[in-house]
Amino acid sequence: MPAKSPAQERLMQAAAHTPGGYDGVPQSVGKEFIKADEAPEVNELTVAKAIRDNELASPQQYENxxxxxxxxxxxxxxxxxxxxxxxxxxxxxxxxxxxxxxxNGLPLIFEHPENSILDTKEFRDRSIGVVFLPYIKGDEVWGIAKVFDDDAAELMKTTHASTSPTVVFRNPESTELIEMDDGKKILIEGKPSYLDHLAICANGVWDKGGDPSGVANQTNEVKDMNEDEKVPAWADALMKRMDSIEDAKEKARANSEEEEKAKAKADEEDKKDEKAKADSEEEAKKKEDEDKAKTDSEEELKKYADSMKAENAKISESLKAMQAKFDSMTKPLSASDRDALASAQAKADSVAQMFGDAASQPLHGESPIEYRKRLAEKFKGHSSAFKSVDLTGIHGDAFEAIEARIYADASSAALSPEALPAGRLIAIKSRDQSGREITRYQGDPDGWMNAFKATGAVVKFNRFKGE
Structure with a gap:
């Protein structure tokens, strides 16, 4: 609130409490004056909350x-x-x-350390500030940070406009790594056991392939002042007006002094002009060098920005495709899909039993056609017609015919004498039309007859001479 005299305060109080105003001051102006006079004191927390609530732009300089x-x-x-x-x-x-x-209190550093987490040396070398007012914004966690390093603040407003957190997961059960069919990996992270630091960087993981967005920089935006912010300006103007009315004689004398000061200032300006003329050539050369350096820097920044934009676009497209796959993994199966998966597993299991094996279960998020193709891949080596065929691009009726042929060839191979294991019987289970389970054994008979055979013995006949 600007400084005020007792007379000014009395005038504003009278205007605020008098319908229609008082002595030329409207009642609304008097009320605004009192409201501004009673406003709470500003500190770093009130400024931070105003940034959080989008009442002030980010960044804001406060004290140091x-x-x-x-x-x-x-x-x-x-x-x-x-x-x-x-x-x-x-x-x-x-x-x-x-x-x-x-x-709260999360260290803010410049770029990640080489060993991922901070130690004493890295903290001293990289620390630029601290987070002290965290909050939730949409589906992200943001916070107001105190930055003590002026050089780092300038970089945060230009080249380093994003952030990257470092968290530690001590419990192996809190993370899960899934490898997709195309070889790509997705890491599902749970609750972290430790938050180490927040790094300021050029591009962060959570920009998600877009432009850097981890540091809010709204200094180029023009925000309308609200009524509370306008009050000091109203009050200051009115107090100057009251000073003019109450101290007219002093103002006249002050104007005379101002004229003398203006004349002295004009003389001083003439001397400065003479000196400026002597230094003009040096200043012109200095400005030319600065302009050239600025142009070179802008060209380098433009090249860097173009390359990062192309790379981010590629990452964004890949991210969308991976999100679609992840959504399909978490989508619940329909009743028809569950029946199709169970039918495919039973069909493959009947063939796998002939080899003394069992069919693998469906993977999480795997569709019926993907599951059938994976099962067929296991047995296609027994089919001379399709053992070298890539099944991933075959669909519909064509795949059903190939699948039936592969299972038939695998069944024939399982029953051939060459495929039967020595000294072992394989149980093959099936059901008749009445639903009764029938178990047949295929393999080497010695697998069960050896238990009933007598142990072999060696005998020797001694013959005497003359007999």
Missing amino acids: IWLFDVRITGTGTSYRSAGDEYVYRPPEDFLSDEFLERC
Whole structure:
């Protein structure tokens, strides 16, 4: 609130409590003056809350620090180029009050250390600030960070506009690594056991292939001031007006002094102009060098931005495809799909029993046609016609015919003498029309007859001479 005299305060109080105003001051202006006078004191927490509530732009400089709105982590699916893997973070494990409490005091550093987590040396070399007001924004966790390093703050407003968290999972059961049919891997992360730091970087994992978005920078946006913010301006203007009315004589004398000061200032400006003329050539050369350096820097930044945009677009497309696969994995099976999977497993199991084996179970999220193709791959080596055929691109009736032929060839191979194991019987179970289970054994008869055979013995006949 601007400084005010007792007379000004009395005038505003009278205007605020008098219908229609008082002494030329409207009642609404008097009320706004009082409202501004009673406003709470501003500190770093009130500024941080205003940034969080989108009442102030990010960043804001306060005393010796910068206050930035930064993303701590995202949820859902993203791509981690360092391990060439997709990562999924369940929202329920991160968008919680407990996780927000754990983010209080989270160290803010510049780029990740070589050994992933901080130690004494890395903390001293890389620390630039700390997170002190975490909150949930949509499906992400953000926080207001105090940045004490001016150089780092400038980079956060230009080249390093994203963040990357480092978390540790001590419990192996909290993560699950799934490998897809095409060889790609997806890591499902659970609740982390330790939050180490939040790194400022050029591109973060949770940008999800888009432009860097981990550091909010709204300094180029023009935000309308609300009425509370306008009050000091109203009050200041009115107080100056009252000073003009109450101190007219002093103003006149001050104007005379201002004229003398203006004349002295004009003389001083003339001297400065003479010196500026002498230094003009040096300043022009300095400006030319600065412009050239700025142009070179802008060209390098543009090349870097173009390359990162192309790479991010590629990652974004790959991420969308992986998200679609992950959605299909988590989608519940319909009754018809469950019946189809059970039928395929029973059919393959009847053939696998002939080899003394059993059919594998369906994988999580595997469709009936994918499961049937995987089972057929196991037996196609016994079919001379289809052992070298790639089954992934075959669909519909064509696959059903090939599948039946593969199972028939595998059954014939299982019953051939060459395929029967020595000294072993294989139980083959089937059901008749009445549903009764029939067990037949195929293999070497010695597998059960050896138990009834007498143990072999060696005899020798001694013959005497003359007999």
